[in-house]
Amino acid sequence: MASKLLQNEAVVYRLQKTKNKSMEWLWALVRTILIVGISFVILYPIMRQVSVAFKDKMDIYNPTIYMVPINFTLENIKYAMGVLNYWPMLGNTAMFVTATMLLQVISCALAGYGFARFSFPGRNVLFSLVVLTILIPMSTLMVPMYLHFRSFDVLGMINLITGKDGVNLLNTYWPSMITAATANGLKSGLYIYIFRQFFRGLPKEIEESALIDGAGGFRTFFRIMLPNSIPSIVTVGLFAFVWQYNDTFYASLFMSESNLMSIKVASLPANTNQYLPVLLGYGTNPDLRADPNHVSMVVDTGILLAIIPLIAMYLFVQRYFVESVERTGVVG
């Protein structure tokens, strides 16, 4: 009798175990399908662009082709680079974006540290003003900012000294530089918030020991705090770089004639339509137009060329925040 009961229990135990195992396995299957599916949706446009970039004109009207072209060519890339004036513009954009990124990281880190670790009168009011800068839509400030930078003047100083009106800073890089250096640039409020949350999470003891060892406020910040905040610096740096690189709003407001990637990519379809016949050697005859499908191929290739620097950079920095998001300061 006893042995039979024991046997029964063993059967039940084994059944439970198989059930648990199979449920686990089933969930893993569903999870894999979901993740692969969503990843495919994200990656599909990029894969299509890569395929189009190497596709020859001859393959446009071949319906049997899916993704992998029959005739490979580098012509599209050549044309897209020609229309975009790629290398000089990329260098220019990279310089500009890197400069604003560095300025923004520095100014926002300073402000975030100030808000996180010092208590001074009006701190909470000032920090709620930081949140306000996140909430107010940028279109509200657009016109005054535009007029402000059209005749830029700090407290009427230039007018006082030279007697002339302020300097016209439009179509130079100064508007973005100035806003970035004073932590009021593109989405700066968000970066200050991230830095503040991160610095609040660091242990207070390391600062105290730095103080006992005789380090002043700035020395503590640059030698102790900054080296410890690599994850948040990478996060903010990546955001600042990418959003500045892609920004069309401020770029078209302040620098509509500049040689920047976001402006050129936004006008890429129109430009391609206009210049492709010239590049193809049709001359400037307005009656001769390029095949619209060919234009679209070149446009796609141009978009790919615009994305590639971002993806390359992302591959290098993603390991800093992909596995340790909780340390980046996004959450308090």
Add this chain to the structure above:
Amino acid sequence: MNFKKITLTQKRAFLGLVFILPWLIGFIFLFAAPLIQSIKFSLSDLKVAPGGYELTFIGMKNFHNALFVDANFNRILTESVTEMAWNVPMILFFSLFSAVLLNQKFKGRALARAVFFLPVILASGAIASAQSSGLIQLTGSSEIAKELGEQQNGFDILSLVFLLDNAGLPEFFINYIIDAVMRIYEIIRSSGVQILIFLAALQSVPPAMYEVAKIEGATPYESFWKITFPMVSPLILTNIIYTIIDSFANSTVTETIYTTAFQSQNFGLSAAMSWLYTLVVSLILVIIGVLISRKVFYYN
């Protein structure tokens, strides 16, 4: 000298002000001043003159024009708000779902995370707009481009409609789900940052809680609703606010305000429009903030 005798607290306070000084200067000159100026512009008629501009005070006329005279503004504003109300739940649901998926342990997790965060980089004004206009160029009209895009989907949506209808769902839900499925790329594209925020929240939940729940016999489903959901609920509020701001930043209203200012050169009307817009946005944010912060659970 009294100067040398400031206390440590005062010294710290001074140092703190020095740290935030760059931001403070920028805030006063590049945020507060333009903000006040913008109020002034909205109440006046602005004419660009050589080397500056002239203002003539006209009271609330600009606001009146924006609301009752301009043919499009009302419609565009309500459209943007309804679109936002439609999209926010979708994005929120999707991002929480993806964050929970990505928080589990499985092979290739780092790769999956890298792919899921890719939209943070690619979801952008310039590239997205060039992508859609590239397709329009291809066919010559946006309508055909849309149809073509739907055809290329290669997915028969009708069977899903019948499936949901047979399941007895109300029509509104069917519409909602179908819309979410059709625009899956758009939703994924605009939920990169939200996934990042939710994932960070999930990672900061102490694992001991799940262990206790498991020992007490809770199923994963129960522990999601009893542990995960309350613990990430403060971040739901953050994410809703972020999504609303993000959806408004790329809306047609911003475009209208921009064209009113720089193409019709009607700076006063544009300022009035943007203030109306700001009021609507802040009203929505306040209502949602009050409603949700009542339900939010704060662990600390």
